[in-house]
Amino acid sequence: MANVKRERDIDDDEEEEVRGKVPRSQVTEDKRSRHCPYLDTINRSVLDFDFEKLCSISLSHINVYACLICGKYFQGRGLKSHAYTHSVQFTHHVFLNLHTLKFYCLPDNYEIIDSSLEDITYVLKPTFTKQHISGLDKHGKLYRAYDGTTYLPGIVGLNNIKANDYANVVLQALSNVPPLRNYFLEEENYGGIRRPPGDIMFLLVQRFGELMRKLWNPRNFKAHVSPHEMLQAVVLCSKKTFQITKQGDAVDFLSWFLNALHGALGGTKKKTSILTKVFQGSMRIFSKKLPHPDLPAEEKEALMQKEEYQEEMLESTFLYLTLDLPTAPLYKDEKEQLIIPQVPLFNILAKFNGNTEKEYKTYKENFLKRFQLTKLPPYLIFCIKRFTKNNFFVEKNPTIVNFPITNVDLREYLTEEAQATEKNTTYDLVANVVHDGKPSEGAYRIHVLHHGTGKWYELQDLQVIDILPQMITLSETYIQVSPHLFTLYFADSFKENTGVE
Secondary structure (H helix, E strand, C coil): CHHHHHHHHHHHHHHHHHHHHCCHHHCCCCCCCCCCCCHHHCCHHHCCCCCCCCCCCCCCCCCEEEECCCCCEEECCCCCCHHHHHHHHHCCCEEEECCCCCEEECCCCEEECCHHHHHHHHHHCCCCCHHHHHCCCCCCCCEECCCCCEEECCECEECCCCCCHHHHHHHHHHCCCHHHHHHHHCCHHHHCCCCCCCCCCHHHHHHHHHHHHHHCCCCCCCCEECCHHHHHHHHHHCCCCCCCCCCCCHHHHHHHHHHHHHHHCCCCCCCCCHHHHHHCEEEEEEEEEECCCCCCHHHHHHHHCCHHHCCEEEEEEECCEEEECCCCCCCECCCCCECCCEEEHHHHHHHHECCCCEEEECCCCEEEEEEEEEECCCEEEEEEECEEECCCCEEECCCEEECCCCCEECHHHECHHHHHHCCCCEECCCEEEEEECCCCCCEEEEEEEECCCCEEEEEECCEEEEECHHHHHHCCEEEEEEEECCEEEEEECCCCCCCCC
């Protein structure tokens, strides 16, 4: 039995090794390679390369082939292998090696060479030229998938496997940030990065790149994508902190994902990566320790004179800004309905004007802090803190934030030195993440701007609809993303982030 398994594992490798030793001119091509009679049996409607590439019987990742008639994955193609047995038992003859991208006819075991199969290899592994990438935001051409549905590349639904919509919205938002998208569409941008032996974090980079290319593929067989492999990498790399089967917090996931991706790309606190180039800004944090509130007034005054109670200034970086909402009303109005308050975006942005002070409590000590921005990133992420947690439950603040879609000017929140050097301080919205429902349950959806058409789309799992921009501001925003002249907003509960972890 062990010999049979060994044969399955190495049948392809041995063939490739033998071919490598023989000059290409001496390798005789099988006459049947270009005239395979079974090509018309291929069923493209059942092909789905979004799932993990492992044999459906042995669960092995080695030498996996896809049956192009039923879409199932099998290991090996040698005699007594699972793919060979399947071809004989069900008379399915055309197989694709998911690693080498070569086609074979089984059980006859000859390679198939036919240009009509190129569309299948492109769906499995899409590639983008620099010319193609440069034109992604310049037109809004609709493409037709093999199943007949039309779609816009980049505005594609992500399958909610069970409870992973919190991750889907973050992945969709990041896939619509042009510089980040362009970086991951070309695999050679990160393919040469070296990681320590045994490091699993680079898997996150590879899977995110694959997902990005699938989302922007203009030749998809279907108008949606399953993030199965991406999410498996997330579960593995986060040590099950974020899971497919359990609802999570989009802000917590965004914070972890940005920092994990930055580290996997070789970035550190001093060494930059594409993540820090796109999202990292800097601020000054002024912090002052407060005496215990129960102490007598005279003792408080005495303590305030000590050095440890003097204000300190710290320079810090950030990947997103957390905005705090005013406390929601506790009582109902005369119609026995809770009043849902509204607040302008610039009211909650006052936290970063350098003057507004806020008290922060720790287990033992209290601090008074104020913030002022010193550098704005190309793309700015706002996280509106809607969820507050205590020992008993999680509470959601339903306050609606009124924000402009375009021309959000942050110049007044910069220091005087930064105002003199920062040329462009205006942002437009490009993505807006919304949380609906109860804190522990609920669902996430995202509004995305398609640059080519200038239209806004709402994506919730597999559902994609176009919406009016006026409707975006009526939702309970959780995250927002914005670049200079583009803006990204995420909405729900982001924690304070003062630098790359």
